[in-house]
Amino acid sequence: MAIPGSIFTVLADQDRFERPVTFLNGQFNTKVSGTDTGGALCMIDTVRTRRGGPPLHFHYEQDELFFVQEGDFRFLIGEELFELGPGDFIFGPRRIPHAFANLSETGRLMIAFQPAGTMEAFFAAGLRDPNSEAFRELSRAHGMEVVGPPLAL
Template sequence: MADGTARLPPAVRAGEDRFGAPREFLNGRFTCKVSARDTNGALCIYDTYRFRPGGPPQHVHFAQDEWFLILEGEFKFQVGNETLVLQAGDSILGPRGVPHAFRSMTETARMMIAFQPAGTMEAFFAAELLDPLSREFKELSRQHGMDVVGPPLGA
């Protein structure tokens, strides 16, 4: 700004999206809380609401760490060879280069997900919803720095 102060991003209220455009993706709604545009690409954070059990296929990020904080419900995670069940207050890191997947285990659930660096995750979540087992989903993942390496986690 002209007076030398940086323009800060606005507060994002509970249940709202940073840009007023929450996304439906796989089994839930994703609301952006911190955008890559706010951090010069260093970070993006999503609040995710899960409407039914399920999750993405096992995947690996080539250049991003993915961090999860469980807010409500119960989630099963596989990171590398380790499988854990996490509940509200628990967190786990999916380091770049390590295959990981998760599955919401309860009818409704909620967790925060952070990507560092942000990469093109916002564009990935804005894409048309595809069957996560399809070749098109695998190609979309590759376009955004990920590789699908296995099926979604079972119950």
């Protein structure tokens, strides 16, 4: 169990707790857990091994922050479409519908949630079909609402 305020390192391509998760189209490595920050923040390094991404959704109580590390990504936040590459950042405010898609064969995206909420448990569920009713139910259970399909490539 992490102790809030502790100093720690997480090496490249490693998970904070040595439990990487496979979710949707890639591997998710927790870098900063909500347990590290008293629930204030979690950060997850996602290595996307296929094109695509999650369905259009919004978070009731969390802002979502995205930093593109590798590859090219398309983002829809609200009604605005963005094409971002390595080094680019975009902020997704809570309650604003958003989706993104990896446009490359592989891509890497650092995602942060503020506050952390239960996002780590959401990803640990390991669902891979974003069009399923199970995905919608899991999303609701973790403070999100799916409001549309994944972005077209």
